[in-house]
Amino acid sequence: MPHLLIRGIAPERVRAVSRPLIAELAAICECPPDHIMLECLHTTAFFDGEEAPSYPFIEVAWFDRGPEARDRFAEAVDRHVRGLGVPELEIAFRVYRQEDYYINGKNVRAENEERKREKDWKQERDQERKREKDSASSHPSMEALQSALRDAESENRKLKEELAKARRALLSATGGRMSSKLREALRE
Numbered sequence: 001m002p003h004l005l006i007r008g009i010a011p012e013r014v015r016a017v018s019r020p021l022i023a024e025l026a027a028i029c030e031c032p033p034d035h036i037m038l039e040c041l042h043t044t045a046f047f048d049g050e051e052a053p054s055y056p057f058i059e060v061a062w063f064d065r066g067p068e069a070r071d072r073f074a075e076a077v078d079r080h081v082r083g084l085g086v087p088e089l090e091i092a093f094r095v096y097r098q099e100d101y102y103i104n105g106k107n108v109r110a111e112n113e114e115r116k117r118e119k120d121w122k123q124e125r126d127q128e129r130k131r132e133k134d135s136a137s138s139h140p141s142m143e144a145l146q147s148a149l150r151d152a153e154s155e156n157r158k159l160k161e162e163l164a165k166a167r168r169a170l171l172s173a174t175g176g177r178m179s180s181k182l183r184e185a186l187r188e
Contacts, residue, residue: 002029002062003037004077008054011040013084021080028072029065056086061094
């Protein structure tokens with residue numbers, strides 16, 4: 001999908017532009033080239049009781065991709081086909097709804113939703129694995145924790161020694177005479 005039903009243009013002429021046209025349409029539709037089918041219908045037209053040439057007309061059957069994609073699609077088809085010397089061309093779009101379309105007995109919308117759920121699940125699983133990996137690498141190792149503990153204990157010993165020196169210096173400076181509040185503060 002998309003499927004182009006082509007009337008009034010010889011198959012040899014369509015074949016001449018089929019590769020570049022399909023490549024451009026696949027880019028517009030963001031789908032693989034093998035999802036696009038060009039089908040030349042052999043028709044016989046009559047006018048006023050006489051056989052007449054069929055008017056160049058292309059019907060595009062597809063799932064809607066929005067007005068911008070539709071306009072680009074129609075412009076590409078028109079440019080390629082009229083580049084063959086076709087003076088006039090009409091293009092019409094027939095939009096299929098996914099819930100009304102089946103491939104091998106399976107509903108397209110249900111299949112697409114299942115693929116989306118699976119894709120979302122895989123993305124969530126990959127993100128969770130990344131978070132777990134990042135979390136594991138952000139936690140310090142046991143050796144790092146033990147080293148930090150030794151450093152903190154060493155710093156604590158130094159601070160205790162400095163406090164003891166400050167107390168002795170204060171006692172000697174006051175000659176042992178201190179207020180009871182100062183003495184209580186130094187004990188703490």
